[in-house]
Amino acid sequence: xxxxxDPQPSIRPRGGSLASLLRPAIAxxxxxxxxxxxxxxxxxxxxxxxxxxxxxxxxxxxxxxEVIGSSLIGQQFTEPQYFHPRPSATxxxxxxxxxxxxxxxxxxxxxxxxxxxxxxSVEKRAxxxxxxxxxxxxxxxxxxxxxxxASGLDPHITEANADxxxxxxxxxxxxxxxEVRRLVxxxxxxxxxxxxxxxxxxxxxxxxxxxxxx
Amino acid sequence: MLINILQIVLILVVVGLLSVPVGRYLAxxxxxxxxxxxxxxxYRLFGIDPDEQMTWKHYALALVLSNGVMILLGYxxxxxxxxxxxxxxxxxxxxxxxxxxxxxxxxxNTNWQSYYGETTLSNFSQTVFIQFGMFVGPATAxxxxxxxxxxxxxxxxxxxxxxxxxxxxxxxxxxxPLSFALAILFVFEGEPQTFAPNATATTIEGESQEIARxxxxxxxxxxxxxxxxxxxxxxxxxxxxxxPTNLVNATQIVGMFLLSAATVYAFGTMVARRRxxxxxxxxxxxxxxLALAVILPAEQYGNPLLTEAGADQGLxxxxxxxxxxxxxxxxxxxxxxxFATVTTALETGSVNSMHASMTPLGGLVAMINMQLGNVFxxxxxxxxxxxxxxxxxxxxxxxxxxxxPEFLGKKIEAREISLVVLSILITPLCxxxxxxxxxxxxxxLDSLANPGAHGYMEILYAYSSATANNGSAFAGLSADTPFFxxxxxxxxxxxxxxxxxxxxxxxxxxxxxxxxxxxxGTFSTATPLFAGxxxxxILLIGGLTYFPSWALGGIVEHLQMLAGQTF
Numbered sequence: 127x128x129x130x131x132d133p134q135p136s137i138r139p140r141g142g143s144l145a146s147l148l149r150p151a152i153a154x155x156x157x158x159x160x161x162x163x164x165x166x167x168x169x170x171x172x173x174x175x176x177x178x179x180x181x182x183x184x185x186x187x188x189x190x191x192e193v194i195g196s197s198l199i200g201q202q203f204t205e206p207q208y209f210h211p212r213p214s215a216t217x218x219x220x221x222x223x224x225x226x227x228x229x230x231x232x233x234x235x236x237x238x239x240x241x242x243x244x245x246x247s248v249e250k251r252a253x254x255x256x257x258x259x260x261x262x263x264x265x266x267x268x269x270x271x272x273x274x275x276a277s278g279l280d281p282h283i284t285e286a287n288a289d290x291x292x293x294x295x296x297x298x299x300x301x302x303x304x305e306v307r308r309l310v311x312x313x314x315x316x317x318x319x320x321x322x323x324x325x326x327x328x329x330x331x332x333x334x335x336x337x338x339x340x
Numbered sequence: 341m342l343i344n345i346l347q348i349v350l351i352l353v354v355v356g357l358l359s360v361p362v363g364r365y366l367a368x369x370x371x372x373x374x375x376x377x378x379x380x381x382x383y384r385l386f387g388i389d390p391d392e393q394m395t396w397k398h399y400a401l402a403l404v405l406s407n408g409v410m411i412l413l414g415y416x417x418x419x420x421x422x423x424x425x426x427x428x429x430x431x432x433x434x435x436x437x438x439x440x441x442x443x444x445x446x447x448x449n450t451n452w453q454s455y456y457g458e459t460t461l462s463n464f465s466q467t468v469f470i471q472f473g474m475f476v477g478p479a480t481a482x483x484x485x486x487x488x489x490x491x492x493x494x495x496x497x498x499x500x501x502x503x504x505x506x507x508x509x510x511x512x513x514x515x516x517p518l519s520f521a522l523a524i525l526f527v528f529e530g531e532p533q534t535f536a537p538n539a540t541a542t543t544i545e546g547e548s549q550e551i552a553r554x555x556x557x558x559x560x561x562x563x564x565x566x567x568x569x570x571x572x573x574x575x576x577x578x579x580x581x582x583x584p585t586n587l588v589n590a591t592q593i594v595g596m597f598l599l600s601a602a603t604v605y606a607f608g609t610m611v612a613r614r615r616x617x618x619x620x621x622x623x624x625x626x627x628x629x630l631a632l633a634v635i636l637p638a639e640q641y642g643n644p645l646l647t648e649a650g651a652d653q654g655l656x657x658x659x660x661x662x663x664x665x666x667x668x669x670x671x672x673x674x675x676x677x678x679f680a681t682v683t684t685a686l687e688t689g690s691v692n693s694m695h696a697s698m699t700p701l702g703g704l705v706a707m708i709n710m711q712l713g714n715v716f717x718x719x720x721x722x723x724x725x726x727x728x729x730x731x732x733x734x735x736x737x738x739x740x741x742x743x744x745p746e747f748l749g750k751k752i753e754a755r756e757i758s759l760v761v762l763s764i765l766i767t768p769l770c771x772x773x774x775x776x777x778x779x780x781x782x783x784x785l786d787s788l789a790n791p792g793a794h795g796y797m798e799i800l801y802a803y804s805s806a807t808a809n810n811g812s813a814f815a816g817l818s819a820d821t822p823f824f825x826x827x828x829x830x831x832x833x834x835x836x837x838x839x840x841x842x843x844x845x846x847x848x849x850x851x852x853x854x855x856x857x858x859x860x861g862t863f864s865t866a867t868p869l870f871a872g873x874x875x876x877x878i879l880l881i882g883g884l885t886y887f888p889s890w891a892l893g894g895i896v897e898h899l900q901m902l903a904g905q906t907f
Binding site: 131135139140142147148149152153156162164166170173177178181183186193195196197201208219227229230231232234235236237241246248253267269272276278279281284285286287289315317321323324337 | 343346347350367370371372382385386387388391392393394395397398401402405406408409410413456458459467468469470471472474475476489490493494495497498499500504507508511515516519520523524527528529530531532533534535536538539540541542543544545547549550551552553555557558559562573574575578579580581584585586587589590609610611612642643645646647648649650651652653656658659660661662663664665666667668669670671672674675691692693694696697698699700789790791792793794797814815816897900901905906907
């Protein structure tokens with residue numbers, strides 16, 4: 127491409143009157159609204175539905191004809207035979223009560239670093255985590271296991287967190303710890319393209335695979 | 341640790357490499373040439389002559405009038421949402437104060453959101469108004485930047501280009517094709533793009549889970565290449581549907597940089613001073629790396645109070661560690677800190693971690709990025725602010741050596757300096773003035789979610805974000821009240837138009853000047869020395885203006901955290 131030095135036009139510049147600007151102002155607002163606000167998203171939706179229909183609909187997972195979740199969205203697990211996800215700060219749709227992993231209303235805790243409410247809840251979660259997984263009373267636990275995620279829908283936990291839960295899950299299910307650890311490994315997602323982001327374990331995928339063992 | 345640095349370096353290298361072809365393309369858009377058929381039809385509809393040249397007053401009037409009509413249209417759509425189509429969740433019309441705030445916010449490239457997308461807006465509002473605003477907002481600012489670039493290329497000629505042509509070309513030739521391509525990539529990576537209502541799942545443990553979805557990908561792409569930042573979902577790019585993978589995350593980061601980095605290259609090209617373009621790029625990058633060099637270590641080191649409470653924040657082979665409150669595991673501390681630095685530096689305002697839960701120093705520097713306004717800065721305006729500081733820098737240098745200042749051959753005189761100072765003063769006036777007002781306004785403090793210095797930071801951050809047209813938040817603040825919606829809306833308007841308009845006036849007066857020949861005594865602005873002077877000018881003015889507000893907020897909170905004090 128050649129040097130695109132800005133050329134100086136030869137015609138005389140003009141000042142505009144308000145009246146002369148009214149038509150382009152209104153016409154541009156309406157036209158760009160139709161093009162950018164309607165045609166563009168509709169075209170994108172059409173093409174997406176054509177080439178990646180399942181992903182465009184939210185990567186829903188079906189079992190026996192029933193939707194059991196989305197492979198991208200975390201869900202709550204409290205029973206001991208499942209791996210547990212991170213704490214979630216989401217509320218019910220009316221915002222009145224706690225409802226972890228409410229995927230209709232994403233929410234982080236937004237608690238600041240010196241907020242006593244944050245420190246207290248981390249302490250309580252750490253105690254519960256140690257008790258659940260039979261860890262010594264003064265041990266440090268992985269930070270992702272005791273802090274709320276940004277979206278409240280984080281589908282992942284760290285390998286450190288999965289590692290500490292593996293013995294409990296194996297015992298509850300009556301399978302060998304090696305078997306469980308092998309599944310954890312197959313559900314660990316590496317860094318994308320080999321260098322981007324963090325290694326992480328998809329909790330829903332892992333728990334589904336555990337159920338498939340039976 | 342090494343791989344964490346490597347992923348940042350590679351992303352920044354991609355940004356540097358892309359700025360050349362994109363900058364050339366942008367220069368081609370701004371420098372005449374053929375009008376394509378869709379453009380000719382558009383101009384006929386507008387009833388304008390595309391070859392007409394506008395004086396700065398004409399250009400500014402067109403800009404204000406077109407934005408005014410768009411804001412009114414947006415306000416009407418939000419108010420009438422309840423009776424408009426594409427409303428599968430049956431949401432009611434938006435309240436007047438929130439509709440004002442939202443209309444203003446999305447037409448000014450701010451995208452401050454006092455609402456939660458998935459519980460407030462219909463698909464009609466999310467596309468016909470929100471996505472529309474995400475195109476025309478940055479297109480307006482980019483057009484204005486084009487006018488300012490031309491001012492330096494012209495020689496005693498008052499015409500700054502044609503606003504309608506600039507706007508139309510930027511949308512048709514740049515934003516639409518790029519957004520479409522990125523949206524399809526994002527769907528491939530897992531972002532939904534559908535007009536279907538929420539899905540309902542029965543989870544493995546037998547609970548019912550309602551899953552919000554919608555036309556997400558088409559919003560998510562223009563959100564970043566237009567440095568818009570408004571999320572489809574409340575939790576924005578932290579939501580797994582709005583940023584499912586690290587490839588999407590990296591693309592969003594590069595997308596934010598794209599235009600602001602390319603604009604300085606286009607500038608260098610259009611005024612035939614490539615070196616000058618690179619010196620401006622280097623200034624940006626220096627400020628950016630300074631910010632990242634605080635935010636990343638602060639987040640990785642983490643919060644000692646969490647360690648006391650039993651959390652292991654160490655970086656090991658099987659966890660990334662760091663302050664993970666309000667962060668997602670797939671991004672970890674590295675990609676969260678990088679994203680936070682980029683989104684505040686580029687005035688985007690999308691977030692992939694909750695800034696309210698960042699460490700005191702991390703959150704503070706993110707806010708400083710917004711207050712400075714041109715650590716790259718938003719599409720178009722970041723460049724305009726940089727030129728404004730360059731004018732101040734040559735003025736200060738001129739005072740030191742006793743020569744009348746000039747920049748790229750244009751004499752800088754009293755009129756330009758007065759206008760530039762006016763634009764520089766608007767920002768702190770809005771940020772500090774409105775923060776002060778909020779602190780004494782009856783009932784305003786009820787909106788705070790955090791006590792102590794952090795609560796004060798929520799307010800200061802909010803007005804910094806609004807005035808800088810960023811849009812990110814310390815989201816604990818419940819901003820959907822008439823007081824905050826109104827004052828934040830005003831801060832957005834002042835921060836947008838009372839800076840662009842004086843700078844367009846500067847462009848008009850510079851364009852009309854004939855260049856003075858360079859002599860041995862001319863202070864060259866295409867040198868590393870000038871990059872240093874410029875960066876120092878920006879930091880000096882920012883520091884002198886805001887330091888007391890930083891001391892009361894993030895700095896005090898950092899010391900309290902180290903001392904183990906909670907609230």
